[in-house]
Amino acid sequence: xxxxxxxxxxxxxxxxxxxxxxxxxxxxxxxxxxxxxxxxxxxxxxxxxxxxxxxxxxxxxxxxxxxxxxxxxxxxxxxxxxxxxxxxxxxxxxxxxxxxxxxxxxxxxxxxxxxxxxxxxxxxxxxxxxxxxxxxxxxxxxxxxxxxxxxxxxxxxxxxxxxxxxxxxxxxxxxxxxxxxxxxxxxxxxxxxxxxxxxxxxxxxxxxxxxxxxxxxxxxxxxxxxxxxxxxxxxxxxxxxxxxxxxxxxxxxxxxxxxxxxxxxxxxxxxxxxxxxxxxxxxxxxxxxxxxxxxxxxxxxxxxxxxxxxxxxxxxxxxxxxxxxxxxx
Ligand code: LMR
Numbered sequence: 001x002x003x004x005x006x007x008x009x010x011x012x013x014x015x016x017x018x019x020x021x022x023x024x025x026x027x028x029x030x031x032x033x034x035x036x037x038x039x040x041x042x043x044x045x046x047x048x049x050x051x052x053x054x055x056x057x058x059x060x061x062x063x064x065x066x067x068x069x070x071x072x073x074x075x076x077x078x079x080x081x082x083x084x085x086x087x088x089x090x091x092x093x094x095x096x097x098x099x100x101x102x103x104x105x106x107x108x109x110x111x112x113x114x115x116x117x118x119x120x121x122x123x124x125x126x127x128x129x130x131x132x133x134x135x136x137x138x139x140x141x142x143x144x145x146x147x148x149x150x151x152x153x154x155x156x157x158x159x160x161x162x163x164x165x166x167x168x169x170x171x172x173x174x175x176x177x178x179x180x181x182x183x184x185x186x187x188x189x190x191x192x193x194x195x196x197x198x199x200x201x202x203x204x205x206x207x208x209x210x211x212x213x214x215x216x217x218x219x220x221x222x223x224x225x226x227x228x229x230x231x232x233x234x235x236x237x238x239x240x241x242x243x244x245x246x247x248x249x250x251x252x253x254x255x256x257x258x259x260x261x262x263x264x265x266x267x268x269x270x271x272x273x274x275x276x277x278x279x280x281x282x283x284x285x286x287x288x289x290x291x292x293x294x295x296x297x298x299x300x301x302x303x304x305x306x307x308x309x310x311x312x313x314x315x316x317x318x319x320x321x322x323x324x325x326x327x328x329x
Pocket of ligand 1: 033034072089090145171191192208209210213234
Protein backbone atom coordinates (compact mmCIF):
# COMPACT_ATOMS: atom_id res chain seq x y z
CA UNK A 1 0.00 0.00 0.00
CA UNK A 2 2.86 2.33 -0.60
CA UNK A 3 1.31 5.28 -2.33
CA UNK A 4 -2.14 4.67 -0.88
CA UNK A 5 -2.74 8.37 -0.28
CA UNK A 6 -4.57 9.79 2.69
CA UNK A 7 -6.61 12.93 2.16
CA UNK A 8 -5.52 16.08 3.95
CA UNK A 9 -7.11 17.16 7.17
CA UNK A 10 -10.52 18.68 6.61
CA UNK A 11 -9.94 21.39 9.18
CA UNK A 12 -7.74 24.09 7.77
CA UNK A 13 -6.76 25.68 11.07
CA UNK A 14 -4.20 23.83 13.16
CA UNK A 15 -3.92 24.49 16.88
CA UNK A 16 -1.97 27.66 17.55
CA UNK A 17 0.11 26.90 20.66
CA UNK A 18 1.20 30.50 21.16
CA UNK A 19 -2.43 31.47 21.31
CA UNK A 20 -3.48 28.78 23.75
CA UNK A 21 -0.27 29.01 25.73
CA UNK A 22 0.70 25.34 25.48
CA UNK A 23 4.32 24.44 25.13
CA UNK A 24 4.30 20.85 26.20
CA UNK A 25 4.69 18.08 23.69
CA UNK A 26 2.50 15.00 24.11
CA UNK A 27 3.48 11.58 22.85
CA UNK A 28 0.74 9.02 22.50
CA UNK A 29 1.69 5.39 22.12
CA UNK A 30 -0.80 3.52 19.95
CA UNK A 31 -0.56 -0.27 20.01
CA UNK A 32 -2.37 -2.69 17.72
CA UNK A 33 -1.88 -6.31 16.67
CA UNK A 34 -2.36 -6.32 12.90
CA UNK A 35 -0.13 -5.63 9.90
CA UNK A 36 0.47 -2.13 8.57
CA UNK A 37 -1.23 -2.82 5.22
CA UNK A 38 -4.63 -3.66 6.74
CA UNK A 39 -7.62 -1.40 7.38
CA UNK A 40 -6.61 -0.87 11.02
CA UNK A 41 -2.91 -0.50 10.23
CA UNK A 42 -3.57 2.12 7.56
CA UNK A 43 -6.14 3.94 9.69
CA UNK A 44 -3.67 4.17 12.57
CA UNK A 45 -1.01 5.61 10.23
CA UNK A 46 -3.51 8.10 8.85
CA UNK A 47 -4.52 9.11 12.38
CA UNK A 48 -0.87 9.72 13.31
CA UNK A 49 -0.45 11.93 10.25
CA UNK A 50 -3.64 13.90 10.88
CA UNK A 51 -2.93 14.57 14.51
CA UNK A 52 0.52 15.89 13.71
CA UNK A 53 -1.02 18.20 11.16
CA UNK A 54 -3.81 19.36 13.44
CA UNK A 55 -1.54 20.13 16.39
CA UNK A 56 1.50 21.43 14.51
CA UNK A 57 3.43 18.46 15.81
CA UNK A 58 2.66 19.13 19.49
CA UNK A 59 0.87 15.82 19.73
CA UNK A 60 2.82 12.92 18.30
CA UNK A 61 1.43 9.43 17.84
CA UNK A 62 3.91 6.56 18.00
CA UNK A 63 2.61 3.44 16.33
CA UNK A 64 3.32 -0.09 17.50
CA UNK A 65 1.71 -2.43 14.93
CA UNK A 66 1.89 -6.24 14.61
CA UNK A 67 1.56 -6.77 18.36
CA UNK A 68 5.25 -5.90 18.81
CA UNK A 69 4.56 -4.71 22.35
CA UNK A 70 1.48 -6.57 23.50
CA UNK A 71 -1.17 -9.09 22.52
CA UNK A 72 -4.73 -7.75 22.27
CA UNK A 73 -5.54 -8.70 25.89
CA UNK A 74 -2.26 -7.40 27.28
CA UNK A 75 -3.06 -4.06 25.66
CA UNK A 76 -6.00 -3.49 28.02
CA UNK A 77 -3.73 -3.82 31.03
CA UNK A 78 -0.96 -1.69 29.52
CA UNK A 79 -3.52 1.03 28.76
CA UNK A 80 -4.67 1.07 32.38
CA UNK A 81 -1.07 1.25 33.60
CA UNK A 82 -0.36 4.16 31.26
CA UNK A 83 2.34 2.27 29.36
CA UNK A 84 0.38 2.90 26.14
CA UNK A 85 -2.34 5.44 25.44
CA UNK A 86 -4.50 4.26 22.55
CA UNK A 87 -5.66 0.76 21.67
CA UNK A 88 -7.98 -0.52 18.95
CA UNK A 89 -9.23 -3.95 20.03
CA UNK A 90 -11.64 -6.03 17.97
CA UNK A 91 -15.12 -6.19 19.51
CA UNK A 92 -14.62 -9.84 20.45
CA UNK A 93 -11.64 -8.89 22.62
CA UNK A 94 -13.75 -6.28 24.42
CA UNK A 95 -16.25 -8.95 25.52
CA UNK A 96 -13.83 -10.07 28.26
CA UNK A 97 -14.08 -6.60 29.81
CA UNK A 98 -17.73 -5.90 29.10
CA UNK A 99 -20.02 -8.80 28.29
CA UNK A 100 -22.58 -6.56 26.59
CA UNK A 101 -20.19 -6.35 23.63
CA UNK A 102 -21.02 -10.01 22.96
CA UNK A 103 -23.93 -8.48 21.04
CA UNK A 104 -21.69 -7.80 18.06
CA UNK A 105 -20.50 -11.43 17.98
CA UNK A 106 -23.95 -12.86 17.31
CA UNK A 107 -23.70 -14.84 14.05
CA UNK A 108 -25.17 -13.24 10.93
CA UNK A 109 -26.16 -10.14 12.88
CA UNK A 110 -25.28 -7.81 10.02
CA UNK A 111 -26.20 -8.45 6.38
CA UNK A 112 -24.07 -5.67 4.96
CA UNK A 113 -21.92 -2.64 5.71
CA UNK A 114 -24.91 -0.29 5.74
CA UNK A 115 -26.34 -2.10 8.76
CA UNK A 116 -22.95 -1.96 10.44
CA UNK A 117 -22.78 1.77 9.92
CA UNK A 118 -26.30 2.22 11.29
CA UNK A 119 -25.26 0.31 14.39
CA UNK A 120 -22.02 2.26 14.96
CA UNK A 121 -23.64 5.63 14.31
CA UNK A 122 -26.90 5.00 16.10
CA UNK A 123 -28.26 3.87 19.43
CA UNK A 124 -26.37 0.55 19.37
CA UNK A 125 -23.05 2.38 19.27
CA UNK A 126 -24.12 4.78 22.02
CA UNK A 127 -25.27 1.98 24.31
CA UNK A 128 -22.02 0.07 23.83
CA UNK A 129 -19.86 3.13 24.49
CA UNK A 130 -21.87 4.00 27.61
CA UNK A 131 -21.45 0.45 28.81
CA UNK A 132 -17.67 0.25 28.31
CA UNK A 133 -17.29 3.63 29.99
CA UNK A 134 -18.77 2.08 33.14
CA UNK A 135 -15.99 -0.51 32.98
CA UNK A 136 -13.33 2.18 33.01
CA UNK A 137 -12.55 2.68 29.32
CA UNK A 138 -13.37 5.65 27.15
CA UNK A 139 -14.39 4.74 23.60
CA UNK A 140 -13.71 7.49 21.08
CA UNK A 141 -14.39 5.86 17.70
CA UNK A 142 -15.51 2.78 15.85
CA UNK A 143 -13.25 1.55 13.08
CA UNK A 144 -14.19 -0.85 10.32
CA UNK A 145 -12.40 -3.90 9.11
CA UNK A 146 -14.83 -6.26 7.40
CA UNK A 147 -16.76 -9.48 7.54
CA UNK A 148 -15.06 -12.65 8.77
CA UNK A 149 -14.55 -15.68 6.56
CA UNK A 150 -13.84 -19.28 7.58
CA UNK A 151 -10.71 -21.12 6.52
CA UNK A 152 -9.67 -24.70 7.25
CA UNK A 153 -7.46 -27.51 6.10
CA UNK A 154 -9.83 -30.48 6.08
CA UNK A 155 -12.73 -29.94 3.64
CA UNK A 156 -14.83 -27.25 1.98
CA UNK A 157 -17.44 -25.91 4.39
CA UNK A 158 -20.77 -25.42 2.66
CA UNK A 159 -23.52 -26.54 5.04
CA UNK A 160 -23.50 -26.58 8.86
CA UNK A 161 -22.89 -30.35 8.89
CA UNK A 162 -19.57 -29.83 7.06
CA UNK A 163 -18.08 -28.11 10.08
CA UNK A 164 -18.83 -30.95 12.53
CA UNK A 165 -15.77 -32.25 14.34
CA UNK A 166 -13.39 -29.54 13.10
CA UNK A 167 -11.43 -27.20 15.37
CA UNK A 168 -10.94 -23.46 14.94
CA UNK A 169 -8.95 -20.64 16.46
CA UNK A 170 -11.20 -17.75 17.46
CA UNK A 171 -10.78 -14.56 19.49
CA UNK A 172 -11.59 -14.92 23.21
CA UNK A 173 -15.33 -14.36 23.08
CA UNK A 174 -17.83 -16.65 24.71
CA UNK A 175 -20.32 -16.19 21.86
CA UNK A 176 -17.71 -17.33 19.33
CA UNK A 177 -16.96 -20.50 21.32
CA UNK A 178 -20.68 -21.12 21.52
CA UNK A 179 -21.24 -20.49 17.82
CA UNK A 180 -18.86 -23.28 16.88
CA UNK A 181 -20.14 -25.60 19.58
CA UNK A 182 -23.70 -25.12 18.36
CA UNK A 183 -22.78 -26.60 14.97
CA UNK A 184 -20.71 -29.43 16.45
CA UNK A 185 -17.26 -27.90 16.01
CA UNK A 186 -14.68 -26.87 18.56
CA UNK A 187 -13.29 -23.38 19.07
CA UNK A 188 -10.18 -22.49 21.02
CA UNK A 189 -8.48 -19.17 21.50
CA UNK A 190 -4.92 -18.11 20.78
CA UNK A 191 -3.48 -14.59 20.51
CA UNK A 192 -3.45 -13.23 16.98
CA UNK A 193 0.33 -13.49 16.68
CA UNK A 194 0.19 -17.24 17.28
CA UNK A 195 -2.44 -18.00 14.65
CA UNK A 196 -0.04 -18.67 11.77
CA UNK A 197 1.92 -21.19 13.83
CA UNK A 198 -1.09 -23.04 15.22
CA UNK A 199 -2.41 -23.44 11.67
CA UNK A 200 0.97 -24.54 10.33
CA UNK A 201 1.47 -27.02 13.16
CA UNK A 202 -2.04 -28.42 12.80
CA UNK A 203 -2.98 -27.55 16.39
CA UNK A 204 -6.31 -26.40 14.97
CA UNK A 205 -7.91 -27.16 11.60
CA UNK A 206 -8.92 -23.62 10.82
CA UNK A 207 -9.66 -20.06 11.85
CA UNK A 208 -12.01 -17.18 11.04
CA UNK A 209 -10.90 -13.71 10.06
CA UNK A 210 -11.19 -10.87 7.61
CA UNK A 211 -9.59 -11.19 4.20
CA UNK A 212 -7.04 -8.51 5.08
CA UNK A 213 -5.87 -10.44 8.13
CA UNK A 214 -5.94 -13.78 6.29
CA UNK A 215 -3.77 -12.32 3.54
CA UNK A 216 -1.43 -10.03 5.46
CA UNK A 217 -0.51 -12.69 8.03
CA UNK A 218 -0.23 -15.46 5.46
CA UNK A 219 -2.92 -17.68 7.03
CA UNK A 220 -4.10 -18.66 3.54
CA UNK A 221 -0.71 -20.26 2.89
CA UNK A 222 -1.54 -22.79 5.59
CA UNK A 223 -5.20 -23.31 4.67
CA UNK A 224 -6.62 -25.34 1.79
CA UNK A 225 -10.21 -24.08 1.95
CA UNK A 226 -11.92 -20.77 2.54
CA UNK A 227 -15.64 -20.09 2.68
CA UNK A 228 -16.81 -16.54 2.07
CA UNK A 229 -19.40 -16.71 4.80
CA UNK A 230 -19.53 -13.10 6.07
CA UNK A 231 -20.87 -14.60 9.30
CA UNK A 232 -19.63 -11.94 11.72
CA UNK A 233 -18.43 -8.40 11.36
CA UNK A 234 -14.94 -7.63 12.65
CA UNK A 235 -14.74 -4.04 13.77
CA UNK A 236 -12.75 -2.12 16.36
CA UNK A 237 -13.37 0.35 19.11
CA UNK A 238 -10.70 2.94 19.87
CA UNK A 239 -10.15 3.03 23.61
CA UNK A 240 -8.27 5.42 25.86
CA UNK A 241 -7.90 5.51 29.61
CA UNK A 242 -10.27 8.18 31.00
CA UNK A 243 -7.74 9.27 33.64
CA UNK A 244 -5.02 9.78 31.09
CA UNK A 245 -7.48 11.49 28.75
CA UNK A 246 -8.36 14.04 31.42
CA UNK A 247 -4.69 15.05 31.68
CA UNK A 248 -4.68 16.16 28.02
CA UNK A 249 -5.45 19.82 27.32
CA UNK A 250 -9.00 20.17 26.03
CA UNK A 251 -7.83 21.57 22.74
CA UNK A 252 -5.85 18.39 22.07
CA UNK A 253 -8.76 16.20 23.15
CA UNK A 254 -10.75 18.00 20.49
CA UNK A 255 -8.03 17.54 17.87
CA UNK A 256 -7.83 13.82 18.66
CA UNK A 257 -11.59 13.39 18.49
CA UNK A 258 -11.74 15.31 15.23
CA UNK A 259 -8.92 13.26 13.70
CA UNK A 260 -10.57 10.03 14.88
CA UNK A 261 -13.85 11.04 13.23
CA UNK A 262 -12.11 11.83 9.95
CA UNK A 263 -10.26 8.51 10.02
CA UNK A 264 -13.47 6.57 10.76
CA UNK A 265 -15.15 8.15 7.74
CA UNK A 266 -12.12 7.47 5.53
CA UNK A 267 -11.97 3.87 6.71
CA UNK A 268 -15.68 3.32 6.13
CA UNK A 269 -15.13 4.31 2.51
CA UNK A 270 -12.04 2.14 1.99
CA UNK A 271 -12.13 -0.93 4.25
CA UNK A 272 -14.24 -3.01 1.89
CA UNK A 273 -12.03 -2.21 -1.08
CA UNK A 274 -8.93 -3.13 0.94
CA UNK A 275 -10.43 -6.48 1.92
CA UNK A 276 -11.54 -7.15 -1.67
CA UNK A 277 -8.07 -6.47 -2.91
CA UNK A 278 -6.73 -9.06 -0.45
CA UNK A 279 -9.33 -11.55 -1.70
CA UNK A 280 -7.91 -11.21 -5.21
CA UNK A 281 -4.42 -11.72 -3.91
CA UNK A 282 -5.45 -14.88 -2.04
CA UNK A 283 -7.32 -16.14 -5.11
CA UNK A 284 -4.40 -15.54 -7.43
CA UNK A 285 -2.07 -17.51 -5.14
CA UNK A 286 -4.15 -20.65 -5.95
CA UNK A 287 -3.13 -22.03 -2.55
CA UNK A 288 -6.62 -21.83 -1.11
CA UNK A 289 -9.83 -23.05 -2.70
CA UNK A 290 -12.44 -20.36 -2.27
CA UNK A 291 -16.13 -21.12 -1.89
CA UNK A 292 -18.79 -18.43 -1.74
CA UNK A 293 -21.73 -19.20 0.53
CA UNK A 294 -25.08 -18.86 -1.27
CA UNK A 295 -28.17 -17.13 0.14
CA UNK A 296 -29.87 -20.49 0.44
CA UNK A 297 -26.97 -21.91 2.46
CA UNK A 298 -26.95 -18.81 4.65
CA UNK A 299 -30.54 -19.60 5.60
CA UNK A 300 -29.40 -23.02 6.84
CA UNK A 301 -26.61 -21.49 8.92
CA UNK A 302 -28.90 -18.87 10.38
CA UNK A 303 -31.38 -21.56 11.35
CA UNK A 304 -28.71 -23.69 13.02
CA UNK A 305 -27.29 -20.74 14.95
CA UNK A 306 -30.53 -19.04 15.94
CA UNK A 307 -30.56 -20.44 19.52
CA UNK A 308 -27.63 -18.15 20.35
CA UNK A 309 -29.79 -15.07 20.08
CA UNK A 310 -32.11 -16.21 22.85
CA UNK A 311 -29.27 -17.47 24.95
CA UNK A 312 -27.40 -14.15 24.96
CA UNK A 313 -30.35 -11.83 25.34
CA UNK A 314 -29.91 -11.77 29.12
CA UNK A 315 -26.22 -10.82 28.90
CA UNK A 316 -26.70 -8.27 26.17
CA UNK A 317 -29.72 -6.69 27.83
CA UNK A 318 -33.17 -6.05 26.45
CA UNK A 319 -32.64 -2.51 25.27
CA UNK A 320 -29.56 -3.30 23.19
CA UNK A 321 -31.15 -6.47 21.84
CA UNK A 322 -34.21 -4.53 20.72
CA UNK A 323 -32.04 -1.97 18.97
CA UNK A 324 -30.25 -4.79 17.14
CA UNK A 325 -33.56 -6.30 16.11
CA UNK A 326 -34.69 -2.95 14.74
CA UNK A 327 -31.63 -2.91 12.47
CA UNK A 328 -32.58 -6.29 11.10
CA UNK A 329 -36.05 -5.25 9.96
C1 LMR B 1 -7.72 -11.61 15.48
O1 LMR B 1 -8.14 -12.57 14.87
O2 LMR B 1 -7.25 -11.68 16.64
C2 LMR B 1 -7.75 -10.32 14.71
O3 LMR B 1 -8.92 -10.23 14.00
C3 LMR B 1 -7.39 -9.17 15.50
C4 LMR B 1 -7.53 -7.85 14.83
O4 LMR B 1 -7.24 -6.91 15.55
O5 LMR B 1 -7.93 -7.72 13.66
